[in-house]
Amino acid sequence: MREPRKWDWTAILLISPSVAIFLGLLVMPILVVLVLSFGERAEAGGYQAAFTFAQYANLPARWAAFRNTLTLAPLGTIICLIAAYPLAYYLAVKVSARNRLLLLVLVIVPFWTSFLIRTYAWIFILGGKGIPALLDAIGLADVRLINTPFAVLVGIVYGYLPLMVFPIYVSLERLDKRLLEASDDLGASPRRTFLQVTLPLSAPGAVTGCMLVFILLMGEYLIPALLGGGKVFFIGNALVDLFLQSRNWPFGSAVALSLVIIMLVTVTVYLRMTLKNRGLRDQALV
């Protein structure tokens, strides 16, 4: 055992670069955003010092972006969950151990290939000469898919499905199979075993997956930008517009902070609601 020292200089030296990066590139910038959000827009764009709540009062001006984000992000998360659960269940329970790893890797691989390229693929598929052309051939003319909320949802499910499958798979895989046998021995039907044993025990995985997907969706920019074509836009798209086009930094800062606050509040409330059981909460946060 090392005797306790007052100043561990090696440790301080080793930790200081990362502390500097966190302070200079995370804490300081977020404080600047906070300060700017109480300021005013200068004539030529940018920032003018002031202390006003006008930017926050003006938030309803971007209501459409908030509405789209707050409807399509939860909806996308739920669709991901519904689509991912059966696959995770199949991988964890039905597949032989030999094939399991390969099949699991195949789910995760797309997640690590370029997100931009993967989303762009759907412009191709949903665009005029993709699925609409096929539908046209079987008599359904003039179906427009691209630049609709549907296209954005497809992009969301495509982009985030792997992220949802993985935690659910982990919780199902960890599940003690003897519990299922016990339930069966006690005369429960497979359906009842699933509903009363499997489903509750895989809840932490589902909760983690939903949280990951939801957090990423709240800040989503690329999917609406590419598949929503300016008609279906998220808060992220409004932010790009405010900072890079109209250069209204104070208002943009207020929108950005509201986004972070909404995110934190929804995630906290969501965790409180779904995981009343303290043990479950600890598991979900691993």
Next chain:
Amino acid sequence: MRLYAIVVYLFLYAPLGVIALFSFSAGRSASDFHGFSVQWYATAAGNRFVIEALLNSLLVAFVSSTIATLFGTAAALTLPRLNRTFRTLFDALTYIAIMVPGIVIGIATLIALATTFNVLNPLLQGDAPGAPPLGFGFGSLICAHSLFAMALVIVIVKARLAGMDRSLIEASTDLYADPWATFRQVTLPQLMPAIIAGFLLSFTFSLDDYVIASFVAGGRVTLPIYVFASIRRGVTPEINAIGTTVMVFSLAMLVVSQVLLRRQARKPATP
């Protein structure tokens, strides 16, 4: 159930396949297939702007992941030696860096650096007239990417450190190795796969990032910025070729990092 799984795999891979397929089309149009050809790969490789964007991306990715890996690993190794309050704060910052949406990180970095430049540039001009003013470009890109990547490395290395067999370190100490020798001969070899995996994941992240880069790149064009702008102008087979190349490249990175993580997992603690 099995059928459903097949449908999901098709859903996951069909779009990638479509892009790869059309990148080999000989036609000018991106949406009709006209015979096999690799001409669009040649076009992309001959496009000065593509090559410049690629080199910019590689430079930013390499420098930012190197910074992230060095500092992140140092931090993960040092944390257990520091007091509890500090550790809690540091962990909170790490999770904030990962959780805050990229778009907010991009914005925050943009306005913080813009403000800093506004303050510093007149001072620098006063000190050294004629010196080029500070501005956005490689520096700001590397900074913004290092932040997220470093948090990623910290989480990965910390997880590995927690799973490491403590008794080996104790054995090494008992056998009179000094702390440095223990670190070099026991800790580091065990951590190496996690460190390399962290580096590769950081590299992939940086290479793929559009959102943060769009805010802080200044006039620099990285590959995702180039691809995004081209998509806005219209879909071309050249983009398909670039996309396929990027996909293959990131796949290769992924395979390498996974093999490394797997090997470390399989290797028992006793050498």
